[in-house]
Amino acid sequence: MxxxxxxxxxxxxxxxxxxxxxxxxxxxxxxxxxxxxxxxxxxxxxxxxxxxxxxxxxxxxxxxxxxxxxxxxxxxxxxxxxxxxxxxxxxxxxxxxxxxxxxxxxxxxxxxxxxxxxxxTGGESTIAFGDVVVDLSARMVTRAGERVHLTPTEWRMLEHLARHPGALVTRQELLKEIWGTEQVADSGYLRLYMSQLRKKLEREPSAPVHLLTESGMGYRLVV
Missing domain, CATH: 3.40.50.2300 (Response regulator)
Known part of the structure; x- marks a missing residue:
C-alpha cells in the first residue's frame, strides 16, 4: 500500500x-x-x-x-x-x-x-429510498435523477447510515465516524446536519419517513 x-x-x-x-x-x-x-x-x-x-x-x-x-x-x-x-x-x-x-x-x-x-466499497454499493439514490462507491447522491450536493460532513453522516440500512446508529457511533472520537460533545451538530440532510432528501423534511430520529439514542435510515 x-x-x-x-x-x-x-x-x-x-x-x-x-x-x-x-x-x-x-x-x-x-x-x-x-x-x-x-x-x-x-x-x-x-x-x-x-x-x-x-x-x-x-x-x-x-x-x-x-x-x-x-x-x-x-x-x-x-x-x-x-x-x-x-x-x-x-x-x-x-x-x-x-x-x-x-x-x-x-x-x-x-x-x-x-x-x-x-x-x-468494492461490493454492492447503491442504496435507494424514496426518489433518492446513494452511490457509496462514487460518493454521489441523486434525487429524482438530479445530483444533490452534500457537504463532506453531510456525506459522511449519510454514508454511515446508508451502510447500516434499517439499523439504529447511535449518536456516539456517528460522532466517532465523523469526528474520529466518541469524546466530542454533540453540541447540536448531529441535529443540525440531520436537519440539512432532511431538507435535501426528504419530501417533507418536517415529517421525515426515511431519515428518522430515535429519541435519546441516535438515528435510523429506513429504505
Missing part, C-alpha cells in the same frame, strides 16, 4: 518513513502543499497523511483541492489540537484526524481502518 506523507518537518517525515516502511508501506513524501497535490496526482497513493501547517497552501487548502478530483482517504496529522481545527479539516473532506504527538500503534490502527473502509 502506498502512502503520501505531506509535512514540512523533515524529522517527522524521516521517522514516519522508517516506521511505516517497516510495516510494509510504500512511502512517498512532499514538503509543501503545492507539492502534495502534484505528488498525489503523479503517484496515486492509497492514503494521504497530511499536516495542516505547511508552506505554499496550508492543509485545508490541500484537502479542498484534492477533493475536487479524488476520494483518496486523508488522515490529518497535526499539532493543532483545537476542536475548531478538527471540524474545519473534517468539513473540508478529511477522513480522520490524529494530533501530534501520537502513538505509532494508534496511527497504524487508523490506517488499517481506512484501508478496510476503502476496500468495503
Amino acid at each position: 502506498k502512502l503520501l506523507i505531506a509535512d514540512d518537518d523533515p524529522q517527522m517525515v524521516r521517522a514516519l518513513r522508517i516506521t511505516l516502511a517497516a510495516h510494509g508501506y510504500d512511502v512517498v513524501a512532499a514538503a509543501d502543499g503545492a507539492a502534495a497535490i502534484a505528488m498525489a496526482a503523479q503517484t496515486h497513493p492509497d492514503i494521504i497523511l497530511l499536516d495542516l501547517g505547511m508552506p505554499r497552501l496550508d492543509g485545508i487548502e490541500v484537502i479542498q483541492a484534492l477533493r475536487g478530483w479524488t476520494t483518496i482517504p486523508i488522515i490529518v496529522v497535526s499539532g493543532r489540537t483545537g476542536s475548531g481545527d478538527k471540524v474545519d479539516a473534517l468539513d473540508a473532506g478529511a477522513d480522520d484526524y490524529v494530533t501530534k504527538p501520537f502513538q505509532v500503534d494508534e496511527l497504524l490502527a487508523r490506517l488499517r481502518a481506512l484501508s478496510r473502509r476503502s476496500a468495503s
Whole structure:
C-alpha cells in the first residue's frame, strides 16, 4: 500500500518513513502543499497523511483541492489540537484526524481502518429510498435523477447510515465516524446536519419517513 506523507518537518517525515516502511508501506513524501497535490496526482497513493501547517497552501487548502478530483482517504496529522481545527479539516473532506504527538500503534490502527473502509466499497454499493439514490462507491447522491450536493460532513453522516440500512446508529457511533472520537460533545451538530440532510432528501423534511430520529439514542435510515 502506498502512502503520501505531506509535512514540512523533515524529522517527522524521516521517522514516519522508517516506521511505516517497516510495516510494509510504500512511502512517498512532499514538503509543501503545492507539492502534495502534484505528488498525489503523479503517484496515486492509497492514503494521504497530511499536516495542516505547511508552506505554499496550508492543509485545508490541500484537502479542498484534492477533493475536487479524488476520494483518496486523508488522515490529518497535526499539532493543532483545537476542536475548531478538527471540524474545519473534517468539513473540508478529511477522513480522520490524529494530533501530534501520537502513538505509532494508534496511527497504524487508523490506517488499517481506512484501508478496510476503502476496500468495503468494492461490493454492492447503491442504496435507494424514496426518489433518492446513494452511490457509496462514487460518493454521489441523486434525487429524482438530479445530483444533490452534500457537504463532506453531510456525506459522511449519510454514508454511515446508508451502510447500516434499517439499523439504529447511535449518536456516539456517528460522532466517532465523523469526528474520529466518541469524546466530542454533540453540541447540536448531529441535529443540525440531520436537519440539512432532511431538507435535501426528504419530501417533507418536517415529517421525515426515511431519515428518522430515535429519541435519546441516535438515528435510523429506513429504505
